[in-house]
Amino acid sequence: MSGERNQFEETVKLTDKQRKARRSRSVAIAIGLAILVVIFYVATIAKFGPSLLSRPL
Amino acid sequence: MSMVEQTATLVPEVGPEVGLSEATAGDFIALLKPRVMSLVVFTAFVGLMAAPVPFDPLFAAIAILSIAIGAGASGALNMWYDADIDRLMSRTARRPVPAGRMLPGEALGFGLVLSFLSVMTLGLLVNWLAGGLLAFTIFFYAVIYTMWLKRWTPQNIVIGGAAGAFPPVVGWAAATGSVSLESIILFSIIFLWTPPHFWALALFKSGDYGRAGIPMMPNVAGEASTRLQIFIYTLIVAPIGILPWVLGYASAGYGIVATALGAGFIYYAWGVFRMAPADRVMLPAKRMFGFSLLYLFGIFAAYLADSLVARFLAAGIF
Numbered sequence: 526m527s528g529e530r531n532q533f534e535e536t537v538k539l540t541d542k543q544r545k546a547r548r549s550r551s552v553a554i555a556i557g558l559a560i561l562v563v564i565f566y567v568a569t570i571a572k573f574g575p576s577l578l579s580r581p582l
Numbered sequence: 583m584s585m586v587e588q589t590a591t592l593v594p595e596v597g598p599e600v601g602l603s604e605a606t607a608g609d610f611i612a613l614l615k616p617r618v619m620s621l622v623v624f625t626a627f628v629g630l631m632a633a634p635v636p637f638d639p640l641f642a643a644i645a646i647l648s649i650a651i652g653a654g655a656s657g658a659l660n661m662w663y664d665a666d667i668d669r670l671m672s673r674t675a676r677r678p679v680p681a682g683r684m685l686p687g688e689a690l691g692f693g694l695v696l697s698f699l700s701v702m703t704l705g706l707l708v709n710w711l712a713g714g715l716l717a718f719t720i721f722f723y724a725v726i727y728t729m730w731l732k733r734w735t736p737q738n739i740v741i742g743g744a745a746g747a748f749p750p751v752v753g754w755a756a757a758t759g760s761v762s763l764e765s766i767i768l769f770s771i772i773f774l775w776t777p778p779h780f781w782a783l784a785l786f787k788s789g790d791y792g793r794a795g796i797p798m799m800p801n802v803a804g805e806a807s808t809r810l811q812i813f814i815y816t817l818i819v820a821p822i823g824i825l826p827w828v829l830g831y832a833s834a835g836y837g838i839v840a841t842a843l844g845a846g847f848i849y850y851a852w853g854v855f856r857m858a859p860a861d862r863v864m865l866p867a868k869r870m871f872g873f874s875l876l877y878l879f880g881i882f883a884a885y886l887a888d889s890l891v892a893r894f895l896a897a898g899i900f
Contacts (some may be wrong), residue, residue: 539602546606554605561699564644568707571640 605684612678613661613689614654614696620652621878622749625772627873628882629765630887637757645708645756650688650748652700652716656745658693659724662686665731667794673787704756712756733795734785736802736857743776744769750882764831767822771881774819778812778851779874785809785854786864786871809855816851820844823881832888837882847877 526528569576589845626649630642661677662884669680677686697720706715727742747769754765784791784798787806791798799808825843827837853866 543602544606546604549606550603550610553610559848561703564647564703565667565707568640568644572707 603685603688605678605688609678609683610692613658613692615657618657619650619653623647623650625882626749626753628656628886629750629768630757631886632764633754633757641708645704645712645753648700648704649716649752651696652720655693655696655700656720656723658689658696660728662689662693662726667796668786670794673790700773701830708756709759711759715748715752715755719745719752736780736797736799739780740777746776747772767825770822771819774815775820775878778815780852781808781812782867782871782874785867805859809857809875813855816847826885832885836888840881843877843880846873
């Protein structure tokens with residue numbers, strides 16, 4: 526029964542509109558995450574300065 | 583029946599049930615209410631620039647971005663909760679959720695994630711007073727205004743207007759780490775400007791609000807009472823707009839601009855007050871609605887210009 530259900534879920538086909546919408550959302554999420562990473566990276570460097578790199582390892 | 587045949591017959595039936603979204607990135611951007619966001623960004627920027635502290639462009643940009651995303655998040659939460667009434671009004675029926683392009687859960691999830699991200703970013707990278715104020719603003723708009731006041735009382739936008747009035751306070755707090763009388767005056771200007779601005783809109787869109795069952799002032803107290811209240815609010819907001827000059831926070835240049843804009847606002851409100859009850863075109867209300875946007879933009883632009891000149895003078899540039 527569960528095998529049948531998996532088979533059934535895997536066969537859901539996206540329409541062209543759904544596929545385009547998903548791609549558009551994926552690109553937007555990627556851009557959003559990249560911006561967030563850059564903001565936190567730059568802000569961390571700016572906030573703590575070069576001392577951030579000279580900590581004991 | 584083979585598995586292939588079974589699949590072929592089942593797929594078309596389950597497509598909509600499993601909730602496959604057709605919402606594009608553009609639909610999610612629409613959830614952020616970009617036009618409202620632009621006003622939020624502008625007023626927050628003025629609060630940030632007017633603060634008497636050294637300007638840090640990086641953290642100012644992070645603060646403004648966080649405030650913008652926070653404002654957008656509250657817009658998304660509003661569209662999630664209000665989808666049932668949005669589909670009844672011509673102005674809002676094409677929004678992603680009521681139009682059926684997006685599932686309600688998507689809007690809710692998007693709003694919650696952005697709320698969390700914006701508050702944490704502002705708190706961690708700028709300061710926690712600003713982060714806390716932003717969190718309160720989102721809560722106030724999404725819960726106090728949208729879920730409670732909007733469908734309950736004709737004073738909905740009077741009290742709910744506080745949510746739109748907070749951005750300059752958040753901007754000021756982001757720059758200084760405190761809340762001062764100057765930022766409270768900026769708050770008061772937007773807070774008192776909101777009722778006449780929205781009631782002018784509600785006058786010529788009262789059919790929309792009535793269909794949706796929202797107790798806006800014209801539907802509850804009547805048009806005559808609304809026109810009077812609009813006029814009274816403009817009589818209050820116009821002097822408050824001049825207060826930064828009176829208290830010495832801004833120059834006479836700002837005072838002149840604020841006085842002229844205040845006089846214009848009262849003039850247009852007088853036109854609405856004198857509007858004939860039989861007037862269904864409501865041109866004076868439409869004109870006043872347009873001028874109210876110009877008023878708020880003009881007041882804050884003048885305050886920003888004044889702050890920039892003061893900064894340049896202090897830096898010896900002029």
